[in-house]
Amino acid sequence: MTNSRRDFIKKTALASTVLSVPSYGFTILKKPELSNQIIGHGNFKYRVHKSWGNLDPNTTPIKNCHEMVLDSKGRLIMVTDETKNNIIIYDKSGKLIKTWGHEYKSGHGLTLFNEGEEDVLFICDPNGGKVIKTTVDGKVLTELPNPKKIGVYTEKMRYKPTETAIAPNGDIYVSDGYGSDWILQFNKNGEFIRKFGGKGHKDEQLNNAHGVAIDDRDPNNITLLCTSRVHNSFKRFTLDGKYISTIYLPGAYVCRPVVDGENIYSGVCWSRMKYLERVPDSGFVTILDRNDKVVSNPGGEKPKYKGGELQLMLQNTPLFNHCHDVCVDEDKNLYVCQWNANKSYPIKLERI
Template sequence: MSTSSSYNSRRNFLKQGAVVAAAASIPSFSFNIISRPVLGDELIGHGAFKYRVHQAWGNLNPATTPVNNCHEMVQARNGKLYMITDDTHNNVIVYDKSGKLLDSWGTTFKSGHGLTLAQEGEEDFLWICDPHWENPSVVKMTLDGREVLRLPDPRTIGVYEKDDAYKPTETAVGPNGEVYVADGYGSQWVLQFSSTGEFIRKFGGKGDGDSQFSTVHGVTVDYRDATGPTLLCTSRGHNAFKRFTLDGEYLSTIFLPGAYVCRPVIDDDTLYAGVCWSRLRYLNQTPNSGFVTILDKEGKVVSNPGGTRPKYRKNELQLMLQDKPIFKHCHDVCVDDDKNLYICQWNAGKSYPIKLERV
């Protein structure tokens, strides 16, 4: 090789190296808020309920559409996904199933928390719970953010004492339109109202009795039994769901050892729930933990995406734990019409929802 040829080869090599170095020095911009493990094609879950994780599915520009805690999400009959956050720049964020932002609205719910879909004829409504101490509220809204009905504060109608805590976290709507309000962060009652907002009764309260609650965080109506609907209520501190009649009579308990569950979400014959904390063996509420738990119609756990495989010994469910560090405080599960899941998280670094694609 000639001296000239050697010089040109070296010059080209140095130019290419400079280009690579320059490219490496260009900052990479991303709207990911927290660092999450990259799973690639790894699947999570067990049995017939396995999922591929899409961690950046719901990521938006935090400068224009910020979130604080992504509390709950539902899919309306129009196919759109509605999510509530406690960032008052945009309390409700509307996605399509690809993760595209369609709309956002709401600036008044300082602790926007519960989001329940109610179907009335051809129209869908959203029930929003805000447990904020300044103005705890339960409000019925249209899908575009117009207020339709506001339930009374139980302290103003003689149902609670004036100094009782009232911090509603969730609602459920019964077959006749009656509304059940879980006072999950307050005095631990489930309050029952008529469809027009008249108080009917309360049941539960704080305690360790079968009919009492330790953080009645969620509530839903269960239509899966042919004998008639019942009410499923979360008792998160008890690691349990408790079943009641629609008139508030206690029926039974589903124990979920190790799982600090949030609200029960029923789709077809299957029950889903976010686990807000896991345990670390015998310790309580391990920080920055959580997974998803899935139960069949008989109340048996069949899959724990992000958690340990469910095990039964003599028909008793054994301790369930976080298995993979994917989630931080799973607060809700939304099931879409393709059986994919969307996981909302609390206290997770202002992260957007994660999609679990059913496989």
């Protein structure tokens, strides 16, 4: 057999093999963890790395990836409600560094605060009615008092804290998002100061106060952003609890606001679809500019304004199930944590 004949047979066999392999929407030469898919709008577009945070579920299982923060060492710290490893710490390549925590059965909220020269964490365990302050390595430093035990709540009131925010002076704001929808303010020593909000439909009230964040984009006018998820809104308060304004995000059941640079980021757990009801597996990410205007919806429809009013926002790309949190790194890449997403690990969105 001639060399040219052998080459022809080899090339024909290779071509047959390639054609017999299903592509599933990507070429066989593509790295499986990197997608060609680009999502987002305007200056906020992202390449999807769907498998970035995948770990071995036999050794590092998760149920729900609730929230993630970036510490001063550049590590990505995530809280889950899996007691085999409540806290999972990644490096930015998605490699596992370490895990800890076995006691937070409903681990939900995770806030990082730099106290002096040390990072500390505030963990919310809603079903346990607890807010715990720890080191980044898991040493418990203190626990905030339960409002029922200090006369702030009656015994019949529910207390299921979902999130915290820490003011520059160390004051701690706790959102009782699965309980009675109050924002509870404590000083840095854990002494109760006041509560505000509460469940209702008035401007100064909240409905599913799922998240809370310090908005320090204007250092001369630091305020508090509180999620009112059923209202599809963030509500702005002064640091002493006086209502200022509402950022209405029609169609978006937003989780906590994440303030980074000039922008606010948030996971959208559900969006309103047919008949204006929230539907499962309809999440996306929403991004607001310094003027609180939505500029991009990765995984959602392009934001539209008519007469200055934001129009209904819906999922556009069926990439996400229920986006629960967004973490932003120094390069403005996003890491998306999801609830009720078939035990999926975080997805990285690489800024392009």
